Amino acid sequence: MAMTEKLVTTCPEVTTGWNRRKEAVELGAETAEAARDWWSEELRVSEIALRNAPKSYPSWYHRKWTVSRMIRTMGRESETVRMTLERERALCSRLLDADDRNFHCWAYRRFIVQSLGVTTEEELEYTLKKIEDNFSNYSAWHQRSAILDARGDVDSATLKGEFELASNAFYTEPEDQSAWMYHRWLIARARALKIPDERDAAIASALEICREVAELEPGCKWPLLARASLEDEKSRRDVLDRLSSIDPARVGYYRDVA
Amino acid sequence: MSAAKEFELPSMPTLCVDEHCAFVARASESADTLEHALTEHLRLSGIYWGVCAVYTLGRLDRTFDRAKKEEILSYVDSCRNENGSYGGGVGHDGHVLYTLSAVQIYALFDELSRIDVEAVVGFLSSMQLSNGSFQGDHWGEIDTRFTYCALSALRLLGRLDAVDVDKACAYINSCKNFDGGFGAEPGGESHAGQVFTCVGALAIGGRLDYVDGDLLGWWLAERQVKVGGLNGRPEKLPDVCYSWWVLSSLSVLGKTHWIDRAALARFILKCQDEKSGGISDRPDDEPDVYHTFFGIAGLALMGHPAVVEPIDPVFALPKSVLRRMGIELSGTGKG
Numbered sequence: 001m002a003m004t005e006k007l008v009t010t011c012p013e014v015t016t017g018w019n020r021r022k023e024a025v026e027l028g029a030e031t032a033e034a035a036r037d038w039w040s041e042e043l044r045v046s047e048i049a050l051r052n053a054p055k056s057y058p059s060w061y062h063r064k065w066t067v068s069r070m071i072r073t074m075g076r077e078s079e080t081v082r083m084t085l086e087r088e089r090a091l092c093s094r095l096l097d098a099d100d101r102n103f104h105c106w107a108y109r110r111f112i113v114q115s116l117g118v119t120t121e122e123e124l125e126y127t128l129k130k131i132e133d134n135f136s137n138y139s140a141w142h143q144r145s146a147i148l149d150a151r152g153d154v155d156s157a158t159l160k161g162e163f164e165l166a167s168n169a170f171y172t173e174p175e176d177q178s179a180w181m182y183h184r185w186l187i188a189r190a191r192a193l194k195i196p197d198e199r200d201a202a203i204a205s206a207l208e209i210c211r212e213v214a215e216l217e218p219g220c221k222w223p224l225l226a227r228a229s230l231e232d233e234k235s236r237r238d239v240l241d242r243l244s245s246i247d248p249a250r251v252g253y254y255r256d257v258a
Numbered sequence: 259m260s261a262a263k264e265f266e267l268p269s270m271p272t273l274c275v276d277e278h279c280a281f282v283a284r285a286s287e288s289a290d291t292l293e294h295a296l297t298e299h300l301r302l303s304g305i306y307w308g309v310c311a312v313y314t315l316g317r318l319d320r321t322f323d324r325a326k327k328e329e330i331l332s333y334v335d336s337c338r339n340e341n342g343s344y345g346g347g348v349g350h351d352g353h354v355l356y357t358l359s360a361v362q363i364y365a366l367f368d369e370l371s372r373i374d375v376e377a378v379v380g381f382l383s384s385m386q387l388s389n390g391s392f393q394g395d396h397w398g399e400i401d402t403r404f405t406y407c408a409l410s411a412l413r414l415l416g417r418l419d420a421v422d423v424d425k426a427c428a429y430i431n432s433c434k435n436f437d438g439g440f441g442a443e444p445g446g447e448s449h450a451g452q453v454f455t456c457v458g459a460l461a462i463g464g465r466l467d468y469v470d471g472d473l474l475g476w477w478l479a480e481r482q483v484k485v486g487g488l489n490g491r492p493e494k495l496p497d498v499c500y501s502w503w504v505l506s507s508l509s510v511l512g513k514t515h516w517i518d519r520a521a522l523a524r525f526i527l528k529c530q531d532e533k534s535g536g537i538s539d540r541p542d543d544e545p546d547v548y549h550t551f552f553g554i555a556g557l558a559l560m561g562h563p564a565v566v567e568p569i570d571p572v573f574a575l576p577k578s579v580l581r582r583m584g585i586e587l588s589g590t591g592k593g
């Protein structure tokens with residue numbers, strides 16, 4: 001094990017090294033030693049590896065494998081498992097404070113909170129905090145959309161709050177695309193509202209805000225892009241023409257959607 | 259102006275074909291360097307990148323003589339495991355990732371007869387799980403990259419029938435996000451590399467109808483940043499390898515004209531080491547075989563005249579290789 005520890009902590013990408021450790025764990029489980037604390041070692045070693053290489057696929061997977069195996073052999077309700085899961089959740093928060101776009105860590109965090117049975121509300125709260133810390137955190141916007149989507153249809157009250165959140169972001173950082181991409185998704189959700197009055201009101205208020213931002217930031221393409229999907233036919237063509245001149249790299253796109 | 263015409267402008271740097279071939283040749287010789295030792299575990303992928311790069315430049319035979327070719331092929335042979343899988347290097351455990359690399363290398367050298375097809379098919383099909391997803395090896399890591407690798411390798415071997423393609427595609431669809439992109443697993447953030455594998459898998463499986471082409475095409479087009487290069491996720495730095503991951507996906511969707519191809523080409527060409535050959539992730543970084551291949555492959559999709567062998571956006575293999583194997587080509591041909 002000392003040899004594989006050296007290998008996986010210096011070359012964490014070498015899957016074969018991690019595999020030898022997994023084999024040793026499985027072998028140990030069949031001996032009299034079965035009860036010994038095998039997981040602490042695996043968590044310790046993979047933490048060293050992740051500290052050196054926070055984007056290493058095999059290191060993250062080894063960690064997930066270790067925790068999954070704990071859950072399988074001891075049960076979700078075991079005190080040791082719960083304590084481990086809570087520690088893992090705290091570790092993820094620390095790592096995401098250091099790099100809030102590490103998608104490996106976000107994925108692992110999803111696995112941990114799911115195993116803990118954390119509520120949707122609590123998770124939405126976490127993404128809100130991450131977004132408010134940094135509006136440019138696309139990973140958090142993504143996570144938020146995934147939680148809301150998984151919950152089912154997004155109702156008009158929820159949408160209202162989400163539109164507000166996106167607006168806060170683009171009043172602060174109009175050139176950052178994260179909130180605008182989320183906004184495009186919100187518009188699609190608003191169009192899917194079943195009650196016509198609610199739908200029309202949501203679209204109208206989104207359009208109003210985009211017009212306002214476009215006026216405040218005349219050189220910014222993003223409010224225009226949003227307007228292109230919200231305006232009537234005539235204004236839409238004008239907006240797309242302006243987009244073509246502000247953002248010539250994507251003129252092919254503006255032509256195709258015109 | 260089409261991208262191909264732009265390549266004739268004096269402002270466009272030239273592609274250093276000779277230097278890149280020499281770089282690839284050197285990379286496959288230097289067996290005793292530290293870099294070589296550190297990348298031992300993914301040697302098969304490295305060989306595929308290098309061989310495919312010189313093939314697309316029309317220099318396969320000139321770069322690898324008969325003896326070298328045999329040396330490479332017997333190295334690949336020796337990476338084979340009992341269960342039909344291939345490891346990244348000799349002595350490494352088998353994995354779906356490197357099994358595809360092995361098949362690709364044999365295909366490039368027209369040496370598919372060296373493959374024990376039944377064994378490889380047996381391994382790949384045993385990696386499919388009941389929800390349609392694929393694990394990379396028997397330790398259970400699941401990732402949409404592995405779905406692509408398995409479907410691509412099976413298609414190249416003419417054995418897609420060995421797995422449940424519909425279920426595999428439905429699983430990919432369950433990894434689709436609010437932005438039209440795809441992640442590594444359900445709920446995983448969209449990433450251009452992952453988008454390539456998912457769009458590719460759906461193309462192979464005949465289920466591109468799962469893709470929202472306008473939404474995903476737009477997200478992909480927004481990967482282009484001011485300097486012309488492409489990034490892999492919003493608000494990230496550009497990197498030459500995304501020239502391939504993004505552009506190949508756009509190509510399958512018939513939307514490569516949604517970005518400024520000339521600006522992208524200029525970015526890739528600026529990442530060349532004009533003296534010693536090779537392409538790096540960003541200008542002035544150290545070149546490597548990975549970015550050299552994906553830079554050249556990106557230029558191939560834009561019709562660069564020096565990349566004489568056009569490349570298929572789904573299989574990431576030269577079209578002439580696929581034609582030789584009787585596999586119909588992907589992409590819409592537009593753009």
Ligand SMILES: [Zn+2]
Pocket residue numbers: 497498499500539549
């Ligand atoms: Zn790269």
